[in-house]
Amino acid sequence: MFSLSSLSRAVGSTARNASSTSHSVPTALGPLSLFTRGRSQLAPRQVQNIKRHKGRIPIPIGGSTKGTTLAYGEWGIRIKGNGARLSAKQLTTAEEVIKKKIKVIKGCKVYLRVFPDIPVCIKGNETRMGKGKGTFEFWATRVPTGRVIFEIGGAPIREELAREALRQASDKLPTIMEFIDRSTPPRLGNLVLHPPKPAMVVAPEIVAEAAQAEAQLATV
DSSP: OOOHHHHHHHHHHHHHHHHHHHSOOOOOOOGGGGOOOOTTOOSOSOOSOSOOOOOOOOOOOSOOOTTSSOSSOSEEEEEOSSOEEEEHHHHHHHHHHHHHHHTTSTTOEEEEOOOOOEEEEEOOTTOOSOSSOOEEEEEEEEEOTTOEEEEEESSOOOHHHHHHHHHHHHTTSSSOEEEEETTOOOEETTEEOOOOOOOOOOOHHHHHHHHHHHHHHHHO
16 A cells, blocks of 8 residues: 555656656766866866876987977076976966066066976875776976976066076976076987087198198108
């Protein structure tokens, strides 16, 4: 025997389920649309896959020196020690330090030569193995040795001020940096590629005298 209250509850739940299924509207928003991006936040605008492999720091062994010299500014810093994975928070903090130091100079700009577009996923401490990859935590970028990170330009700036601003920014990054300018040679890993020295031009009179001296020695 069914009571009236149980029968009314069953009919009500059936009606609610029917209404929910009949009025469900498919949406085009995926799980990646839940991530919001601010105007000044270092993050990609569109991402196809939010989880990727961890990867390794690239090692420049192919002979290319691209990205190791200045391209926009007059002063800059590049990695001198081992390559590192820089997070978006570290880059933002270093950029804010530079802007705060050079804001007294009108028209001076800061150029960021790398961009954090690699998602980093982390699992909690003391978590058992398995059950999928960890959740998204932050954005990062992998930079090798010799890569330029920041540049300062856009307006004339003294070397002392630029060196101090970039030194303070280097303290916020987890690797050893070096100060460079327009005349700094490119770097291939730990090797600095200095330009070859011009060949010494010898006057023809000196060459003739040396040839005569050699001929006299040969006859003797």
